[in-house]
Amino acid sequence: MKYHQWMGLTASAFIAFSAHADLLNISSTSLQSSTEEAIACTIIATGGPTYQGYKVLLAFAEGLTPDSNPTLRVRALNYNLVYENDNWQGPTYINGTPLDTPGSDLASLYTASVGRTPGRSNDSATLVLIPPGDAICAFSKEVSSTSLKKVSVAFTDITFMTVGMKNMTTQEIFLLDKWVPRN
Numbered sequence: 001m002k003y004h005q006w007m008g009l010t011a012s013a014f015i016a017f018s019a020h021a022d023l024l025n026i027s028s029t030s031l032q033s034s035t036e037e038a039i040a041c042t043i044i045a046t047g048g049p050t051y052q053g054y055k056v057l058l059a060f061a062e063g064l065t066p067d068s069n070p071t072l073r074v075r076a077l078n079y080n081l082v083y084e085n086d087n088w089q090g091p092t093y094i095n096g097t098p099l100d101t102p103g104s105d106l107a108s109l110y111t112a113s114v115g116r117t118p119g120r121s122n123d124s125a126t127l128v129l130i131p132p133g134d135a136i137c138a139f140s141k142e143v144s145s146t147s148l149k150k151v152s153v154a155f156t157d158i159t160f161m162t163v164g165m166k167n168m169t170t171q172e173i174f175l176l177d178k179w180v181p182r183n
Contacts, residue, residue, distance in 0.1 A: 073138070
């Protein structure tokens with residue numbers, strides 16, 4: 001084998017064995033109705049940074065048809081954590097208790113971390129703080145339509161961006177702290 005081929009093979013092996021393969025984004029496009037749920041599941045990485053011991057994720061449920069109105073429920077499978085949201089600008093519920101901050105207050109955090117807010121005002125989204133290594137699932141249903149509608153359900157891990165944001169405002173830090181689960 002020639003020198004440049006060995007160098008290419010060595011560089012490829014180094015990159016492959018040192019790559020960071022933790023979850024960054026996972027999404028699923030599915031059909032849902034008021035009686036049929038769309039589901040997306042993943043296992044949270046155990047390596048990398050945490051925020052107060054939790055991984056910070058954004059969960060979106062975005063309707064892909066004009067008359068879609070998705071809800072969102074994110075459940076940690078090993079811990080007693082359930083996040084629920086019916087409209088990204090409205091309240092999020094953690095284990096049935098509403099947070100006293102509307103989701104619209106997180107618009108700047110959404111934009112700073114993933115570059116956007118949910119596509120439509122009636123889409124659902126919430127910030128989710130989950131212990132590393134836990135399995136989580138997001139469930140989405142239509143509010144009232146029994147007709148099947150397309151929906152995209154996604155998780156994006158923003159822990160690194162959140163921990164690394166030197167320009168997070170005091171308000172964003174205060175809001176993020178409200179989402180930390182209280183046992």
